[in-house]
Amino acid sequence: MTRLCRRDLYAAGTAALLVAVAVLVGRRIQDTRHTLFVHWPPVLAEWDPHVGPGTPAALAVAAATVAWGPALADRLPWRTLLASAWAVAVAWILSLALVDGWQRGLAGRLTTRNEYLRVIGRFHDIPAALRDFDHHILIGSPGHWPAHVAGHPPAATLTFVLLDRMGLRGGGWAGTWCVVAGATGCVAVLVAIRLLAAETLARRAAPFLVLAPAAVWQGASADAYFAAVAAWAVALLALALTRRSPWWAAGSGLLFGLTCYLSYGLTLFALPGAAVLVLGRRELRERPVLLLPLLAGLAVVPTLSALAGFDWWEAYRLLVTRYYQGVGGTRPYGYWVWANLACTVLITGLATAAGLRRAAGELLRRRGAREPDPGPARGSAARVRLAVLVWTALLALLVADVSGMSKAETERIWLPFALWLLPACALLPHRRVWLAAQAVLALLLNHLLLTGW
Numbered sequence: 001m002t003r004l005c006r007r008d009l010y011a012a013g014t015a016a017l018l019v020a021v022a023v024l025v026g027r028r029i030q031d032t033r034h035t036l037f038v039h040w041p042p043v044l045a046e047w048d049p050h051v052g053p054g055t056p057a058a059l060a061v062a063a064a065t066v067a068w069g070p071a072l073a074d075r076l077p078w079r080t081l082l083a084s085a086w087a088v089a090v091a092w093i094l095s096l097a098l099v100d101g102w103q104r105g106l107a108g109r110l111t112t113r114n115e116y117l118r119v120i121g122r123f124h125d126i127p128a129a130l131r132d133f134d135h136h137i138l139i140g141s142p143g144h145w146p147a148h149v150a151g152h153p154p155a156a157t158l159t160f161v162l163l164d165r166m167g168l169r170g171g172g173w174a175g176t177w178c179v180v181a182g183a184t185g186c187v188a189v190l191v192a193i194r195l196l197a198a199e200t201l202a203r204r205a206a207p208f209l210v211l212a213p214a215a216v217w218q219g220a221s222a223d224a225y226f227a228a229v230a231a232w233a234v235a236l237l238a239l240a241l242t243r244r245s246p247w248w249a250a251g252s253g254l255l256f257g258l259t260c261y262l263s264y265g266l267t268l269f270a271l272p273g274a275a276v277l278v279l280g281r282r283e284l285r286e287r288p289v290l291l292l293p294l295l296a297g298l299a300v301v302p303t304l305s306a307l308a309g310f311d312w313w314e315a316y317r318l319l320v321t322r323y324y325q326g327v328g329g330t331r332p333y334g335y336w337v338w339a340n341l342a343c344t345v346l347i348t349g350l351a352t353a354a355g356l357r358r359a360a361g362e363l364l365r366r367r368g369a370r371e372p373d374p375g376p377a378r379g380s381a382a383r384v385r386l387a388v389l390v391w392t393a394l395l396a397l398l399v400a401d402v403s404g405m406s407k408a409e410t411e412r413i414w415l416p417f418a419l420w421l422l423p424a425c426a427l428l429p430h431r432r433v434w435l436a437a438q439a440v441l442a443l444l445l446n447h448l449l450l451t452g453w
Contacts, residue, residue: 008354008428012437015345015353022342029335036408037327040449042339043346043411048450054098054105055447061092062211062439069207070431078199081206082187088210089183096446097179097219106179107172109220109452114147116160116222117174123161130154131309137318139325148222150322154310155261155301156222175220182224185419186210188231193423195238196279196389198382204426207435212422213442214347216451217412223263227416230259230269234276234420237294241280246293253297261301264316265406266416268396275392279385320405328407336407343411344397347418349441351434355424356394359387362427386423393420411451 019042026041038044065088073081097105111117122143123129136143137150144150149157160174168177186209193202218224233255240248256273259266277284284290305312323329345353362383397417400406406413428434445451 004358005429007357011354011357012350015350018338019342019345022339026335026339029332033332035330035332036335037331038408042336042342042408043449043451044409045449045451047448049448050099050450051447052099052101052105054095054100057091057095058099058443058446061088061095062443065092065207065211066432066436066439069210069435070204073203073206078194081203082190085190085206085210086183086187089186089215090180092211093179093183093215093218093224096215096442097175099446100450102172104450106175106220107170109171110160110174110178110222111171112452116146116149116157117171118146119149119157120161120164123157126158126161127308130305133310134315134318137315137322139322147326151319152263153261153312153315154305155258156226156263159222159225159262171220178220178222178225179218182218182221182228185224185228185231185416186212188228188235189419189423192231192235192238192276193386193389193426195235195242196276197386201382201386201423201426204431205423207431208349208351208422208425208438209419211435211439211442212347212418213349213438213445214415214418214422216442216446217347217415221412221415223412223415226259226262226266227419229255229262230266230416231419233259233269234272237273237276238280240290240294241276241283244283244287244290246290249290250293250297253294254300255297257298257301261305261312263416264319265400265413268399269416271396271399272389272392272420275388279388323405328405331407333404333407337401337404340401340406340408340410340414344414344418344421346441346445347411347415348421349438351425351428351438352421354434355427356390356421358427359383359390359424362387363391383427386426390421390424393417397421 022042023040026036026038030036030038030041039046069088072084076084094106099105109115133145133154135141136145138144159177163169163173163177168174186206189209190202190206193205218227233252236248236252236255239245240252256269259269302312362380366380366384394417397414400414400417401410425431425434425438
């Protein structure tokens with residue numbers, strides 16, 4: 001075993017130790033002080049060993065992806081690879097969700113008391129609901145919104161309102177939307193890596209993006225849908241710069257604007273967006289006019305929202321108050337500021353911890369050296385560019401962590417950031433071994449714990 005491989009194991013072992021400490025310390029705090037408000041810290045889950053109708057399918061998808069995924073990812077035509085990655089991701093997410101059964105695992109997830117579907121009937125007049133949205137954020141206000149509705153800008157709820165208006169009513173359709181749309185996030189990340197780093201690295205990352213432990217929480221979680229929108233905003237920006245296309249730039253801006261109106265915390269995707277602009281600076285210098293359609297697209301959703309009467313800044317101010325009115329004001333920052341990172345280990349896996357160590361090594365080796373101008377990147381330069389992307393996503397996650405507005409439930413809240421950490425696994429050798437470790441972690445989590453929120 002080489003020294004580098006041993007260091008990979010040390011990184012993975014350190015990540016596993018972090019999770020173990022978070023479990024033990026969290027169990028002690030919850031048993032003695034009852035201030036964590038989770039039954040199986042650090043994740044919001046119940047200890048419930050079980051199997052279900054999705055178990056055989058989940059085992060089959062995992063085994064097939066570990067056995068043939070890396071080889072197929074290396075040789076499939078690019079467009080076929082993207083379509084296959086999406087299809088396998090859907091199968092993986094759906095099979096894991098169905099381990100808990102159709103109702104408990106999928107159809108009932110978005111109909112619980114804190115979820116979006118509980119307020120569909122209050123949006124029969126959408127403009128009036130938007131004008132009145134801020135008045136129902138605080139606990140104690142007349143008809144205050146459920147936690148997830150109050151905790152997000154109205155575009156999140158409007159998504160499910162529009163699905164209902166289209167005839168796709170109920171938790172089954174809403175959950176299916178989140179699975180199908182959320183699974184496209186891995187495709188967006190692959191597109192961005194190919195354009196900004198190298199196709200070889202995108203191909204190496206593909207099986208890890210598909211077989212992520214995050215799939216345990218992507219099933220019927222609206223945050224999976226948010227993650228996909230944010231990922232496509234970044235991917236379209238990469239397309240705009242490399243193709244020098246104002247249309248892709250406008251599309252990217254539109255999705256960045258929508259991202260900010262799906263979740264307040266996803267304004268932090270300005271950091272990955274800035275990383276794309278830095279990596280594509282040569283193209284941007286050659287055609288700076290691309291910034292105009294980007295900014296124009298970015299203004300669309302905020303402008304329409306403001307015209308409809310929704311004040312994003314006032315809503316966020318009220319949300320901060322609402323957050324501390326609820327369990328967020330009781331959950332101890334001193335535990336969650338590091339236990340949240342243990343949640344991140346669980347959704348990204350031990351392979352990602354090892355990959356991030358390798359990515360950090362690439363950045364440190366290039367410190368002080370001038371990176372070649374963006375263009376077709378190969379070898380070391382491509383790995384550095386990939387490292388810039390994943391570490392920028394990690395930086396955004398850390399900012400969210402220290403803000404104090406993400407205490408617990410980050411296994412779902414941070415899915416958009418997790419999606420951009422997984423490509424670090426492309427830097428690892430022995431891909432099948434690490435991929436198997438990812439699959440085993442996901443299967444254990446899904447069969448030992450009953451997740452929910």
